[in-house]
Amino acid sequence: MSSRFPWIHPSIRALLLFGFAVYIAYLVKTDGILYYISPRMTIYVKLSALGLYAVGAHQLYTAVRAYWGRAESCDCGHDHSHAGPAWKSMLVYGLFAFPLLLGFAMPDTSMGSSLAAKKGMNLNSASTIRTASPQPDVQPQQPAPSGTQPTEPNPTAAERTDAASPPLPAGQNAAADADLDKLFPSDKFTEAFAKHARELYVTDPMVVKEELYMETLTTLDLYAASFAGKKVKLSGFVYRDETMNDKQFVIGRFAVQCCSADAAPFGVLVEFDRANLYATDEWLELTGTIGRTTFNGSELLVVKAEKIARIEPPKEQYVYPNYDFGA
Numbered sequence: 464m465s466s467r468f469p470w471i472h473p474s475i476r477a478l479l480l481f482g483f484a485v486y487i488a489y490l491v492k493t494d495g496i497l498y499y500i501s502p503r504m505t506i507y508v509k510l511s512a513l514g515l516y517a518v519g520a521h522q523l524y525t526a527v528r529a530y531w532g533r534a535e536s537c538d539c540g541h542d543h544s545h546a547g548p549a550w551k552s553m554l555v556y557g558l559f560a561f562p563l564l565l566g567f568a569m570p571d572t573s574m575g576s577s578l579a580a581k582k583g584m585n586l587n588s589a590s591t592i593r594t595a596s597p598q599p600d601v602q603p604q605q606p607a608p609s610g611t612q613p614t615e616p617n618p619t620a621a622e623r624t625d626a627a628s629p630p631l632p633a634g635q636n637a638a639a640d641a642d643l644d645k646l647f648p649s650d651k652f653t654e655a656f657a658k659h660a661r662e663l664y665v666t667d668p669m670v671v672k673e674e675l676y677m678e679t680l681t682t683l684d685l686y687a688a689s690f691a692g693k694k695v696k697l698s699g700f701v702y703r704d705e706t707m708n709d710k711q712f713v714i715g716r717f718a719v720q721c722c723s724a725d726a727a728p729f730g731v732l733v734e735f736d737r738a739n740l741y742a743t744d745e746w747l748e749l750t751g752t753i754g755r756t757t758f759n760g761s762e763l764l765v766v767k768a769e770k771i772a773r774i775e776p777p778k779e780q781y782v783y784p785n786y787d788f789g790a
Contacts, residue, residue, distance in 0.1 A: 473526035475556055483565050487512040487758055494778060496573035500722045501783050508774030573780045574717050575744045576702045579728035584702055585714055586763050588677065588729055589685035592652060624652045646689040655789025656682045664693070668750055671697035676782035677718050680729060683753065687764040690753045695766060698774060699750040701741050702730055710738050714747060714766075726781065732758055735768040746776045 487508055490496035496505055566618070644662060649657030659682045663669045669690075673681045683690055699714040707713075715730025733749065741747060750766040758765075 469527040470529035472552070473522045477519045477522035477526060479559050479563065480515045482560075484512045484515035484519060486563060486566050487515070489567075490571070493571070497672050497779055497781070498571050498573055498723065500778070501719050501781070503783070504721060531551070557670070565583050573776065574723065574726055574728075575700060578726075579702050579715060579730075580704060582726075582728055584704070584712065584715055585727065585729045585733055587684060587756070587761065589656075592656070592685060593679065601702060606613060607707065632698040635687060647686055653685065656685055659788075660686050660689070666688070668694035668696045671695065673777070673779070673782065675785055677729065678785055678788045680731065683731075684693065684764050687753065687755055690764075691755060693753050694750060695753055696748070696750045696768075697731065698746065698777075699730065699768075700776075700780075701743050701745045701747060702728070703743050710734055710736055712741065712743075714749060717781045719783055732756065732763055732765045734765055735771065738768075741773075746774050748772050748774045 474716070487496075490499070493514075496508065500508060503701075576678060582600075607738075643661045644657075647657040647660040656678070659675070659678060663679070663682065669679075670685075676777065683695065697714060699716045702713040702715045703711075712733055713730040714733050715728050717726045717728050719726045726773065733773070735751075749768045749772070750770040751766040753760055754765050754767055756765040757763070
């Protein structure tokens, strides 16, 4: 086939190369590429598409020249024609064409509960850090400014930062910082998390932001005893398994380092009297109070939900490491 129609093979190659380049452009245009790779990797995929276009253009140029009988010879003394049965060539090209067709034919969907069940939902975000740096069991307490009598009620950190309250004297601010240091002890492994914990503690509610999702979950889990009784606000998809009762579910997200192949599900156990009203994989935003509970033989952080709202899935449904955290 190649000796009679030398333009066929470069034409097929050009078609495949242009096909992959167009598919990448389609994913970028529709933001579907975020289902597969992290945002910081998209620039490299875009550059690869430019490379595919360039090589495809060269193959198309070669096909046109071969069609008009002006194929160039390398003068190396070897025959570079594709002699052999056509089915072998079609089999090789099919290995590239089949996944390309699947990419265009199948809808782009995010990872959800079914994959989380297979990978295993992680409800203990700080487990690795605890292994490297065991933390003392800090009892929940409210930091007190200096100069107050121990028998008098002390304002909470959140109350001291209320915009309507007068600013504290410098000495009292220093005392408050010292109290927060006692609540959130740290070493070289946990210094960044302790700093983040002190920043979170003086807000109400504490918001788990997209850009610091994993870092905030790890902080809350690491200092769960100190955060007990504080309100937190976060969002994610609903996950369930057979070990949960009808008043429990997990609100989770997939954490991605590079691409969907390394995605790992992380979440927080939620308790709510009407938990069965919310379907698995439904996206929610909730506000609740942090507590501690025993689940499957382990002591975990739990959020006792007080306010739940259904939301649309965000544009970026996965969360990613924040490389500026602790810098």
